[in-house]
Amino acid sequence: MKTDVLVIGAGAAGMAAAIAAAKNGLKVIVAERDEVTGGILNQCIHNGFGLHYFKEELTGPEYAERFRERLSEYTDAIQVLTDCHVLKLNRDKKALLVSPRGVFELETKAVVYAAGARERPFGSLMIPGDRPSGIFTAGVAQRLMNIDNRKIGNRALIVGSGDIGMIMARRLTLEGTEVVGVVERLPYPGGLLRNVIQCLKDFDIPLYLSSTVVEVRGKERLEEVVVANVDEHFKPIPGTEKIFKVDTLVLSVGLIPQVEMLDGLVSLDARTRGIACSSTGQSSCEWIFAAGNCTAIFDLVDYVTREGERAGEYAPRYVVGERFTRNVPIVPGENVMLTFPNFYSDVDDLTLYVRCRKPMEKAVLKVGNFERVFEDLIPSEMIVVRVPKQKLMGLDRIEVTLAEV
Numbered sequence: 001m002k003t004d005v006l007v008i009g010a011g012a013a014g015m016a017a018a019i020a021a022a023k024n025g026l027k028v029i030v031a032e033r034d035e036v037t038g039g040i041l042n043q044c045i046h047n048g049f050g051l052h053y054f055k056e057e058l059t060g061p062e063y064a065e066r067f068r069e070r071l072s073e074y075t076d077a078i079q080v081l082t083d084c085h086v087l088k089l090n091r092d093k094k095a096l097l098v099s100p101r102g103v104f105e106l107e108t109k110a111v112v113y114a115a116g117a118r119e120r121p122f123g124s125l126m127i128p129g130d131r132p133s134g135i136f137t138a139g140v141a142q143r144l145m146n147i148d149n150r151k152i153g154n155r156a157l158i159v160g161s162g163d164i165g166m167i168m169a170r171r172l173t174l175e176g177t178e179v180v181g182v183v184e185r186l187p188y189p190g191g192l193l194r195n196v197i198q199c200l201k202d203f204d205i206p207l208y209l210s211s212t213v214v215e216v217r218g219k220e221r222l223e224e225v226v227v228a229n230v231d232e233h234f235k236p237i238p239g240t241e242k243i244f245k246v247d248t249l250v251l252s253v254g255l256i257p258q259v260e261m262l263d264g265l266v267s268l269d270a271r272t273r274g275i276a277c278s279s280t281g282q283s284s285c286e287w288i289f290a291a292g293n294c295t296a297i298f299d300l301v302d303y304v305t306r307e308g309e310r311a312g313e314y315a316p317r318y319v320v321g322e323r324f325t326r327n328v329p330i331v332p333g334e335n336v337m338l339t340f341p342n343f344y345s346d347v348d349d350l351t352l353y354v355r356c357r358k359p360m361e362k363a364v365l366k367v368g369n370f371e372r373v374f375e376d377l378i379p380s381e382m383i384v385v386r387v388p389k390q391k392l393m394g395l396d397r398i399e400v401t402l403a404e405v
Ligand SMILES: Cc1cc2nc3c(=O)[nH]c(=O)nc-3n(C[C@H](O)[C@H](O)[C@H](O)COP(=O)(O)OP(=O)(O)OC[C@H]3O[C@@H](n4cnc5c(N)ncnc54)[C@H](O)[C@@H]3O)c2cc1C
Pocket: 008, 009, 010, 011, 012, 013, 014, 031, 032, 033, 034, 038, 039, 040, 041, 044, 047, 048, 049, 050, 084, 085, 086, 087, 114, 115, 116, 117, 139, 142, 163, 164, 167, 258, 261, 291, 292, 293, 294, 298, 299, 300, 301, 302, 304
């Protein structure tokens, strides 16, 4: 099989990339290992998707459906292969795929890699104690409830107050599971204020800040979870332990970009652990473009879609011979936890995503010769800013800083 552009993954990023690439008149094949397109959106049945992109509030499945419909308008240009796992990508631009039809090879001119993220597992937390059943990552719990229609437990504690943790607290409550609390090691909630109100306060679910799980206990099924307060270095403070009698522990402790397949082919960003990209979506391997949560974990699907469209625009331009040469490094400076993209290619203005390091009431964002004031900044909410090309001209390094005012 041969194609101009192979898109790996058909979540929000992959679907947007495929449509953008097809608009550029090239042949596109999308490979998705799941039975349906849409990725993680399919199991996110709450609303809150699409406010920026569609200017209306949709559920995850509705958002996915809008893109499925758009994909179907390009059947001449786009071939979608579901149930089709890309096993390997080689330096010679050949991919190895497996589907119920068997294993086959596909030759491409460019790739848009859009494989999403995976959840940080229980083992990574190094929590001592027993290993009973009843411990789930948020994504697995969400899939069991929202896709398989199963109740996962009767009394639950949630670890992590990011948006996913808080959304799961509400979802479990609505499904008849008593949620006894959400535990967060930071001194402030990890997610958006609107979710603190709509998912926790409205349901009287307590939020335990500066706290962590120090032990899990149970023989067959989880019986108790021990929680302690932590100091400013996140070390548990002896004597502050509380015991929660629960049969379910849901972990929502972060997503990690899924990049293993590109091991050795592309460079990664040390902070996001995602694929390091330029503002065109191009990776360090010039024919591999990337978009979505495999590059950095984005707050909103709207941003993922836009990045998918960007990669889907530049990959075909690469295929027809355009080269994007000037790649200026973008580096996080004072009070900045991370920035995306990693490099600026001066073909267009720069759409920059920035996460601050700590909550800030008012701060000036500086990006090269560009400045803008922002208010009420929190690490869980990305700042998104479009920096005009003229403000970045002649720079060899673009430092991004936030100065409190
Ligand atoms: C619980 C939860 C709640 C959220 N709530 C909101 C919200 O309220 N509002 C909002 O805007 N955003 C929300 N988000 C974020 C948003 O849903 C995601 O950022 C976005 O959908 C991610 O899209 P993606 O394409 O990067 O990844 P994914 O959706 O993960 O898609 C990646 C796709 O790649 C496929 N794939 C991976 N590897 C391969 C391979 N080797 N071969 C073939 N296919 C492969 C996967 O099967 C998957 O379908 C939420 C996310 C989660 C997890």
